[in-house]
Amino acid sequence: MQYPMVIEGRFISRPNRFIAIVDIDGTETRCHVKNTGRCRELLVKGARVYLSVPENPDRSTAYDLVAVMKGNKLINMDSQIPNAAVAESLKTIPMFSRVTDIRREYTYGNSRIDIYAEDDGNRYLIEVKGVTLEDDGVVRFPDAPTERGVKHVRELIASMKDGYVPCLLFVIQMDDVRYFEPNRAxxxxxxxxxxxxxxxxxKILAYTCEVTPDSMTLKEPVEVRI
Incomplete structure (x- = not known):
């Protein structure tokens, strides 16, 4: 997944979950934050951030905050990009190497599942969760309580009785981590x-990503500890 144009800035503050104030070449600029999670460990004053330029010139904010440096680790924090990255690279995952039909935003029960795919003998429901919370190489989800996430997991379990093969895919929006686990605390x-x-x-999978300031692509699986 590629952003067409990205510039660099320095994070100043986050007055609400949708807006960040960023220093761009000495000018304080309001930017849209493409992640409504807490991200407190990422958005610290002075952090180097990367901003994409949206296609709509009439928006109230001229930039989207999509990535941040945490120490020497570049983390993509765009909550919309994991689904696109998975759809783009789904066939590189061995479990899905033979799929021929890939659809996004598939309705099942009372939920919209992120991706539906099928091959000769299986119908897959794939729920994608982006992961940005990292501590000493351990990545966790979620960073805040998520009733919606619990609902999606329950729907995946229920789908098995209807013949689907369900999968929960955690997209770790960074590289070089040790393992994934749920954030029980x-x-x-x-x-x-x-x-x-x-x-x-x-099926529960977790994949790291190759992240640059202007792109993110699936890279490799990591251990999942439930």
Whole structure:
């Protein structure tokens, strides 16, 4: 997934979850934050950030904040890019190497599942979760309680009775991590649901990404510890 144009700035503040104030060449500029999560460990004053230029010139903000440097690690924090990255590279994942039909925003039950795919003998439901929370090489999801996330996990479990092959794919929006685990301290209900899903047979995968200031692509699988 590629952004057409990206510039660099320095993070100043975040007055609300949608807006960041960024220093661009000495000018304080309001930017849209493409992630409504807390991201407190990422958006610290003085952090180097990367801003994409949206296609709509009439927007109230001229830039989208899409990536940030945390120490020497570049992290993409655009919550919309994981779905696009998975759809773009789905066939590189061995489990999905033979799929011939890929659809996004597929309705199942009371939820919209991120990706539907099928091959000769299987119908897959793939729910994608972007991961930006990292501590000493361990990445966790979520960074805040997520009732919606729990609902999606329950829907994936339920889909098995209708003959689907469900998969929960955690897209780690950075490279060079040790393993993934649910963030039980923040959301024990999600952690319990994830364990229930694993025991029920839902496939749970986590992939790192190759991240540059203007792109993000799936890279390689990492260990999942439920």
């Amino acid at each position: 923040t959301d024990p209900e999600f952690a319990d649901a994830l364990r229930e899903a694993e025991e029920a047979g839902v």
